[in-house]
Amino acid sequence: MAIAATTRRLSASERLRRSLGNGRVTAALILLPPALLIFTLFVMLPLGESVWYSFFNWNGYGAPTDFVGLENYQRIAGHSIFHKAVGNTLKIVAISILLQMPLALLLALLIYRKTPTNAVFRLIFFLPFILAEVAAGLIWSFVFDGNYGVTASIAQSFGAESFFILADRDWAFVAVMTVIVWKYFGFHMMIYIAALQSVPEDLIEAARIEGAKRRQIVRYVQIPHIKPAIIVSAFFAIIGALQVFDIIIPLTNGGPSNQTHTIVTYLYTFGLTRLNIGFGSAVGVILFFAAITVAIFYQRFFMGKDKA
The missing domain is CATH 1.20.5 (Single alpha-helices involved in coiled-coils or other helix-helix interfaces)
Known part of the structure; x- marks a missing residue:
């Protein structure tokens, strides 16, 4: 020994x-x-301060003194608009995974090869992601404007009345999700293009020689090889959905009637703009731990399996 x-x-x-x-x-x-x-x-220090402030009824001026314990968290749990914001955030997660990622993968499969024409298309599809979120929101607010926007022109060309989609309780969030898909699908597309370009051409050629069709090559050769990229892309989509803010504020500012709030815009509207910093801090703490939980779960059950 x-x-x-x-x-x-x-x-x-x-x-x-x-x-x-x-x-x-x-x-x-x-x-x-x-x-x-x-x-x-x-x-760590801002997080610790947020946790501390969440136990106070504080407007942000001076030192917090009105200790309320868990009252802010109880108010959040019972607030119907917060429930709506959580539901909207989950809808963005779903639309990102079920529509945005498949669209990005489809386009990546069409233009991943290195040709001058494909380079032009990649630039065109990636441009929305380069555009600042606030600018994108402002541009689309004009597009959806019922008086002089593109939607108004289309409606008038068909002889229909103008439709104010951003003022409609049922359609406003559909417009928001449309802009989100348009804005971020190019980012995921570039991830897939980089992964597809690393797939050995010998495997694809061998599959063709064996009589595999295009769809079979995609399903059994290319997608299995880019699985790690798809997993990372899905992680970015989920975490990004939890942080959506800059697009919604110029588009709808959470309206109409608080129907298009996400968790972050809810925090901004009911915490910061109303000088209810203690309440906003409680929302921020909930959002932080939600993001951490998603990250740990995803790392454990998806990225861990991929490494294995």
């Missing part, structure tokens, strides 16, 4: 010496403290 312990100590010493020799420990000692400092200052 003494010999084994000595061997383990020597092995540890040898590993330390080698780490010092190749600079890994030195690099860690130099780079890790600044990273930890930045993470503490800009993530």
Whole structure:
């Protein structure tokens, strides 16, 4: 046992010496403290303050003194508009996975090969993602305008009355989801294109020689090879859906009648704009832990299986 312990100590010493020799420990000692400092200052401390403020009825001025315990969380749990915001967020998650990602994959399969024409199409489809969210929201607010927008022109060309889609309780969120799909499908498309370009051409050619049709090649050769990219894309879609804010504010500002709120716009409207910082902090804490839960679950049950 003494010999084994000595061997383990020597092995540890040898590993330390080698780490010092190749600079890994030195690099860690130099780079890790600044990273930890930045993470503490800009993530952990604000999160801790949000948790603390969520237990107060506080307007953001002065020090919080009106301690209310879990009252803010109870108000959130009983607020019908928060339930609507959660439902809308889940709808965005669903539309991102069921429509946005398949559309991006279809286009990627059509234009992933390196040709001048495909390069032009990739640029065209990727441009909406480059456009700032606020700018995209403002552009589409004019498109959907019932007086002089594109929808109004189309309605008038068919002899129909103008339709104010952003003012309609039933259709406003459909318009929001349309803009979200248009804005972000190019991002997922580029992920798939990068993955498809790494699929060995020998496999595709071998499948053709064996008599496989285009659909079979996609299903049994290309999609299995780009599965890791699809998993990462789905993760970005889910986390992004939890953070949708910049598009909705210029489009509908949560209206009409609070029908198009997401969790983040709910936080902004009922927390920040009304100077109810304690209430808004409670919403932020709920959103943070929801995102963390999704990330851990996804890492454990999807990304972990893919690595295995």
